[in-house]
Amino acid sequence: MRKAAEGSIRIGAWVAALLFVWGLVLPAMAQTPRERLNIDKDWRFAYGHADEAQRDFGYGLRPFFFAKAGYGDGPANPEFSDVSWRKVDLPHDWAVELPFDQRGNANHGSKAIGHPFPENSVGWYRKTLTIPASDKGRRISLEFDGVYRNSVVWINGHYLGTEPSGYSGFRYDITDYVNFGGENLIAVRADATVEEGWYYEGAGIYRHVWLTKTDPLHVAQWGTFVRSTVEGSNARLDIDLTVQNAFKTAQGFAIRHEVVDARGQVVAETTQADRSLNAVSEGVFAANLTLGAAHLWSLEDPYLYTLRTSLLRDGQVVDRYDTRFGVRTVTFDPDKGFFLNGKAVKLQGTNNHQDHAGVGVALPDGLQTWRLKQLKSFGVNAYRASHHPPTPELLDEADRLGMLVIDEHRMMGTSPEITHQLERLIRRDRNHPSVILWSVGNEEWALEWKDIGTHLALEMQDFVKRLDPTRRTTVATSGSGKGTSVGADVIGFNYGAQHDVDGFHAQHPEKPAIMTEEGSTLTTRGIYFDDPARVHLNAYDRQGRPGSSLSIEEGWNRVMARPWMSGMFVWTGFDYRGETTPFGWPAISSQFGMVDTTGVLKDTAYYLKSVWTDQPMVHILPHWNWAGHEGQPIDVRVYSNGDAVELFLNGKSLGRQPMPRYSHLKWRVPYAPGILTARAYQKGRQVAVQNVSTTAAPAAVVARPYKTALKADGSDISVVWVQVSDKKGRPVPTADNRIDFEVSGPFRLIGMGNGDPGSHEVDRPAERHRYVSLSNWRSLAIDDLTDTSRPVAETADTANWRDPSQWLPPEAQPPLTKGLVLRGEFARPAINTGEQAVLFVGQLAPDQHLYVNGQAVTAQTVDGAQVIRLDASQLKDRNSLSYVMTMPAGGVQALYDQSVGGSRWGSLRVTTPAAPWQRRLFNGWAQVIVQSTGEPGRGHLRLVSSGLTATTVDFQAE
Known part of the structure; x- marks a missing residue:
């Protein structure tokens, strides 16, 4: 008894201590002034249809659809049931899951998407969020970093807006529509039928989505701008802060700015008291402070500070906003080239699209990091985001790793839509020290030789300068001498062979210059003799398009011979889907890259490594088999x-x-x-x-993971190189063995590739669902629930039954009976071998009974849904689903009003299972990407190939 008492005392003391700690923690948590929550997990996805509303889940067919608020239709209706939809996490690119098809646009990688494929070109996403009642009084916003393309967003059935561009981030304040203390339904429709670029662009919500909660008095989105001026060993910081007051009364407040160094120490601060804003207004508040012994951001030492901005009302912090920045100087000199912190630097750059083997454009953050490191491995110090705004995480990583960036706008113009997209780009990215230049256009052929091109370039340059006076702008041109090139602040030459660069420099000596594109060499990794039948080109450096572009070696020599040329951006760093020059089908990817689509270095990358890096190296080509x-x-x-x-x-x-x-x-x-x-x-x-x-025959599978310890966050990744070796352990450079991948534990496979520009193997296996709506619903009021064999019978005549979709005024409603039979029909779907048909039904009444073709069936609960698995061999040309139940309160009319056009009563889903995870090696290489699922623990990746010794990679999620 004594020991028990002592144990109770110890437990009581432990509980008391815990309660004390929580007493400290919970108030602190409750006082969190700003929350920015990532909401990438647990979305539902389904293909819609670009041409037929009925196959687009009835979207847009509801009366008053766009005439009345809250009349979202189809999946935009909160009552719509998405239980049969596939679960996905974001970022997600549905196009990468589609097959290759000769009818597809070769510039988009010949994926089965676009006008010939309306059934593949629209995607729907839905997610339910619970927003606590305690958030009432705060401002709630949805922030999308990018949706490709033409996205429409709804919340709780209310239309929020449309964003046509697939690359611009956008934000909706949803406060007025939120159900505080309950569930909130987000619906997003993306239509990728129309293309923006001439390269693979993917489809869907391929960047992050955020839920941001703030006080009504708060820092605006992208509301800080930190400009640094180096003054000896110190730096002057000029800060512009945009504050929004959503209160309906004027507000007084104070502003506190703290500069935090990389160790977490406050090294400079200033406070401004007695600031105010009128009701429902915003204002810009300027401040400046001195940063002593400023640590400069550079390529070798990318040092970052954080500006911590707090808004205080009555002495309490109501908003806190962190801005990461770096202190550095950037100069483009028309005679001497580019300077960083006063030091001459040749820009050793590559152009890149956001596209990677296996995952398409839906790159996890860790893959952004890995790709930048691959570029840095052969001396790249600059990255041009071609030809659209980059994802924010790429710039974050460029800041951390020390990579300079040309940040590029999508299209030249001064219309409100175009300038609004440009403004969002500048405001979002202007604090990144990695960004050295804004590009406002690329090869605008309708403008390059015309006065309107000069005018638009100057107008856009002035627009940018008003938002960011610290950086210069450029226009990348394929023709110089008139038009956009004359209006460019820094001239960007695309391909020296297409320009008289020396003549232009002589005519415009005040204008700095850069080779924004050079090379366009055409090489296939590991190939040393042209093989057009397989769309393969030899890997020796040469002019890819004689008369239009130079070899990589020629291009770099020309740049180095001109001190006034700031540097060169090779077209491209990575191979990418689409733009299959010089081939069409069956080629599905470009061959311009210094590395292939998986990031394996080509021989041209080793040339650049030899002239761009100092670490001793030597590289031989070709292989010796x-x-x-x-x-x-x-x-x-x-x-x-x-x-x-x-x-x-x-x-x-x-x-x-x-x-x-x-x-x-x-x-x-x-x-x-x-x-x-x-x-x-x-x-x-x-x-x-x-x-x-010279190697012998393949004997064993070899795997080289980028890392084996992953964060258990559901997003961290490891890139795994896959090769085969001979009996002596030497990698076989010509191997083409098929490798099967199998993963276990808290890990999943998210993509694979091998860099073959002619491979039509699956990039990312995924199950595919197609849906058949139930129709011709009829209802029969009955008084006897014990004998329903005739109304549910397959031969029942429903011609005189009530159409439940027909609205009747209250006075015309028939008297309620004890029971109800509700019956719908569906046609026999085409079901191929291996596919599965499942009927999803609703829970319409607690005592309901279900019948398919007159036979009683029992629904199973699967993942929260009521389903009936169908035997394809038992289906008929026309089939029926019948509910027998007690009459719901409100009768048939009320039942229909909750049914979203009957869609909640039943839908048929036919599932094509995902293909196996397997890939052939291409010239000795393949790649698979492993991602954590969010749970901690150990797991394994097993790699198997027929006739070879298998291998296993152990992973740990921490």
């Missing part, structure tokens, strides 16, 4: 940043050659199996070596 070519001369090239390279075959020297600056070395080597060795020297000392070996 040439069975059947014995004795034939092979074109062997070597890249190195050494000053000389010696080549050996099976230990015998083939000669040492001095390395020409910004160039390569070349040998003609008669093929003999064995080992090809390159040794690089610097001042006579060996600094790097590479061996290329």
